[in-house]
Amino acid sequence: xxxxxxxxxxxxxxxxxxxxxxxxxxxxxxxxxxxxxxxxxxxxxxxxxxxxxxxxxxxxxxxxxxxxxxxxxxxxxxxxxxxxxxxxxxxxxx
Numbered sequence: 536x537x538x539x540x541x542x543x544x545x546x547x548x549x550x551x552x553x554x555x556x557x558x559x560x561x562x563x564x565x566x567x568x569x570x571x572x573x574x575x576x577x578x579x580x581x582x583x584x585x586x587x588x589x590x591x592x593x594x595x596x597x598x599x600x601x602x603x604x605x606x607x608x609x610x611x612x613x614x615x616x617x618x619x620x621x622x623x624x625x626x627x628x629x
Contacts, residue, residue, distance in 0.1 A: 555593055570605060577609040586613040592620055 557563055567587045577584045584607030591597030597604050608616065 574607040578606045579612040582609040585610050
């Protein structure tokens with residue numbers, strides 16, 4: 536493989552993506568388990584919900600802890616929604 540200076544190499548996907556640090560907390564994991572126990576079905580397809588999704592993404596200005604900004608989604612619906620949102624510009628607010 537040809538040599539390329541470090542500053543010219545493409546960053547790996549996980550290095551480019553900014554991940555919200557609050558997802559990696561005990562508080563979020565407990566909240567997620569509680570939310571999914573109360574809302575066990577995907578709001579789009581009625582399969583078992585496995586993800587607590589932010590209706591308005593946090594990176595686009597949605598409130599992180601606001602329960603009205605949450606919905607239960609299955610992995611397939613969440614991945615589809617996240618893919619559509621990936622093309623929107625970032626507007627970080629905390």
